[in-house]
Amino acid sequence: MTIKFSRNQFLVYSMASVSGILYGKPVKIPERKIPSSGERIPVMGMGTWRTFDVDLNPSARKRLSSVLEIFHDLGGRMIDSSPMYGRSETVIGQLTGNQKRGYFYATKVWVSGEQNGINQMKQSFQKMKVKKIDLFQIHNLLDWKTHLKTLNSWKDSGKIRYTGITHYVPSAFPEIIKIIETQDIDFIQIPYSVFTDDAENYILPAAENTGTAVIVNRPFEGGSAFRRLSKHPLPPIASEIGASSWAQLLLKFILANPSVTCIIPATGNPVHMKENMLAAFGIIPDKNQKKLIKKAVISL
Numbered sequence: 418m419t420i421k422f423s424r425n426q427f428l429v430y431s432m433a434s435v436s437g438i439l440y441g442k443p444v445k446i447p448e449r450k451i452p453s454s455g456e457r458i459p460v461m462g463m464g465t466w467r468t469f470d471v472d473l474n475p476s477a478r479k480r481l482s483s484v485l486e487i488f489h490d491l492g493g494r495m496i497d498s499s500p501m502y503g504r505s506e507t508v509i510g511q512l513t514g515n516q517k518r519g520y521f522y523a524t525k526v527w528v529s530g531e532q533n534g535i536n537q538m539k540q541s542f543q544k545m546k547v548k549k550i551d552l553f554q555i556h557n558l559l560d561w562k563t564h565l566k567t568l569n570s571w572k573d574s575g576k577i578r579y580t581g582i583t584h585y586v587p588s589a590f591p592e593i594i595k596i597i598e599t600q601d602i603d604f605i606q607i608p609y610s611v612f613t614d615d616a617e618n619y620i621l622p623a624a625e626n627t628g629t630a631v632i633v634n635r636p637f638e639g640g641s642a643f644r645r646l647s648k649h650p651l652p653p654i655a656s657e658i659g660a661s662s663w664a665q666l667l668l669k670f671i672l673a674n675p676s677v678t679c680i681i682p683a684t685g686n687p688v689h690m691k692e693n694m695l696a697a698f699g700i701i702p703d704k705n706q707k708k709l710i711k712k713a714v715i716s717l
């Protein structure tokens with residue numbers, strides 16, 4: 418499989434992966450601040466739904482190890498999982514456990530009931546082979562009042578560092594807004610893409626006002642964006658902002674919103690991982706360029 422990079426992108430990737438140095442200067446992935454702590458995290462993370470829910474046979478091990486290698490080489494840290502994603506937490510544990518690579522581990526609780534939640538959360542530590550999980554989120558707001566008590570107490574005792582709530586549909590935004598306006602929550606994880614941009618008017622301003630970090634899930638609409646776009650040539654705005662593929666154009670569109678802390682595209686393909694990570698480097702579209710991307714994509 419081949420992939421076209423612009424000259425600059427190719428240089429950034431090859432130099433960064435070989436030595437971490439470009440033109441004598443360190444190459445570092447851009448980072449954004451987690452408002453509740455001031456800690457900075459890389460703007461590009463990775464999701465694991467479906468892509469890491471696999472039988473870890475030798476061929477899958479080789480492929481996913483390469484995905485993780487590229488992610489790490491290009492400065493990626495946040496890995497998002499959930500017990501809802503079948504074998505994904507276990508596969509992440511098998512491929513990254515006991516490595517001292519500074520990954521930022523995020524997973525979720527996805528069950529009803531206090532004790533069920535505690536049991537599931539304990540299992541996540543074992544499956545992911547970690548002593549500390551950086552971010553524990555409540556998946557799709559399921560039984561959130563119950564789990565938030567556990568999350569806060571685990572944060573107080575140092576088992577986890579941040580709390581969060583997630584959803585995958587904009588119809589959940591009113592409830593999410595109510596929660597972040599009344600509770601102490603470090604992160605929300607929400608859908609936002611050039612096609613599903615409801616977040617811009619509703620939830621991103623609320624996150625900004627309440628000092629809540631924002632993780633964007635489904636940046637490619639679960640992959641359906643490519644079925645719609647890939648038969649078309651890239652619009653002229655792509656070269657203006659250094660995007661050499663639809664994936665990079667879609668990711669740069671999201672990064673143009675400063676309320677977004679981090680995006681977590683999922684891929685099980687090393688070539689796609691390179692492409693996605695490189696979207697974090699170089700130009701971030703301004704307001705006008707962002708409008709041009711939207712106009713170009715929606716017209717197709």
Ligand SMILES: NC(=O)c1ccc[n+]([C@@H]2O[C@H](COP(=O)([O-])OP(=O)(O)OC[C@H]3O[C@@H](n4cnc5c(N)ncnc54)[C@H](OP(=O)(O)O)[C@@H]3O)[C@@H](O)[C@H]2O)c1
Pocket residue numbers: 463464465466467468497498556557583584585606633634635636637638639640643664681682683684685686688689690692693
């Ligand atoms: N409620 C929640 O908490 C919730 C809900 C949804 C998602 N999430 C999280 O968000 C993550 C991302 O969302 P998602 O997995 O639903 O969908 P997504 O990231 O929008 O799309 C993933 C799909 O895009 C393809 N893809 C990725 N990079 C590509 C590239 N450069 N070129 C072409 N195709 C590419 C992948 O296939 P290949 O493997 O072939 O690259 C995969 O099929 C999830 O994995 C999960 O961690 C959370």
